[in-house]
Amino acid sequence: MTITPEQVDWFQSTFGRLADNVEQAILGKRRVIELVLAAMLSGGHVLLEDVPGTGKTALARALGQTIAGTTTRIQFTPDLLPGDVTGISVYDQKRGEFEFHAGPVFANVVLADEINRASPKTQSALLEVMEEGQVTVDGITRSVGRPFTVLATQNPVEQAGTYRLPEAQLDRFMIKTSLGYPDDASMLRILQGAMAVKPAVPGIIDPVALATMSELAAGVYAGPVVLDYLMRLVSATRRAEEVRLGVSVRGALSLAKICMVWAASRGRAYVTPDDVRDLAAPVLAHRLVLKPDAEFDGVTAPEVVAQILLDVAVPVENGTA
Structure with a gap:
């Protein structure tokens, strides 16, 4: 169903209020907040690669509070087991049957802190729930x-005792971004309010209304010209000489979905090539696997995406390149 102008206005207004609310806890990071909200409304997941102390946990907590939902935190460590993530079945002697104890993935917002510190076996416990939104334990499937x-967060500086995330898991993250350090003005505001008692971020929307926003975004129009441009960008990642593994079909779909949410958040009922260009790096770069020679030469995935954006012709309004 196509989104109406009235619904677009409501979506833009609500999206702005959500971002404003989260920004009370994370000062000076408006774009990152909007990216995370857009990913959430697209049904996607977020990988935050950042140094410690930049507000990753605060962002997750503020997001959960904003949608009046549940928020959990999993501290990934080498001794963490899959059951610690998904939950386990415990035998109840009085009742004579097994009872399922839900794990921390049963929440609206799950912070997987330092995800690369857990073993690959434990990391794989997230594969099903991130893709299907469900957990299967002892042959029984439960929706989260x-x-x-x-x-999910990972520290790009301290790599001792970490495990590289497999491509299958990286591909399940809709976007990869970074909070980074605040600018001077935001840092000053943080220091000025350091001694003040910080109230909890108020909840301004419930999960049902958030689901409605997701359904409305699905009605944003992505025309053939825009989809062709998106397809050409994805195809270019597979042909780039520095790339060993390009963007998957899942990656292309993720870019299309988040562009629809992004357009609605900007007050439009249609996706433009600028939306695709704006979101290409956070959606596509982490999915690229570079050739060893390229990595040795210092080439990075964001640089490859940036070059592709320069090389691939951008369609103009009349549909021609």
Whole structure:
């Protein structure tokens, strides 16, 4: 169903209020907040690669509070087991049957802190729930509900005792971004309010209304010209000489979905090539696997995406390149 102008106005207004609310806890990071919200409304997950102390946990907590939903945190460590993530079945002697104890993935917002410190076996416990929104334990499948977003973090500096995330898991993250340090003005505001008692971020929307926003975004029009441009960008990642593994079909779909949400958040009922260009790096770069020679030469995935954006012709309004 096509989104109406009235619905677009409501979506833009609500999206802005959500971002404003989260920004009370994370000063000076408006774009990152909007990216995370857009990913959540697209049904996607977020990988935050950042140094410690930049507000990753605060962002997840503020997001959960904003949608009046549930938020959990999983501290990934080498001794963490899959059952610690998904939950386990415990035998109840009085009742004579097994009872399922839900794990921390049963929440609206799950913060997977330092995800690369857990073993590959434990990391794989997230594969099903991130893709299907469900957990299967002892042959029984249980839904984690909606909305459901995983915010995973990893430290790019300290790599001792870490495990590289497999491509199958990286591909399940809709976007990869970074909070980074605040600018001077935001840092000053943080320091000025350091001694003040910080009230909890108020909840301004419930999970049901958030699901409605997701349904409305699905009605945003993505025309053939825009989809062709998106397809050409994805195809270019597979042909780039520095790339060993390009963007998957899942990656292309993720870019299309988040562009629809992004357009609605800007007050439009249609996707433009600028939306695709604006979101290409956070959606596509982490999915690229570079050739060893390119990595040795210092080439990075964001640089490859940036070059592709320069090389691939941008369609103009009349549909021609």
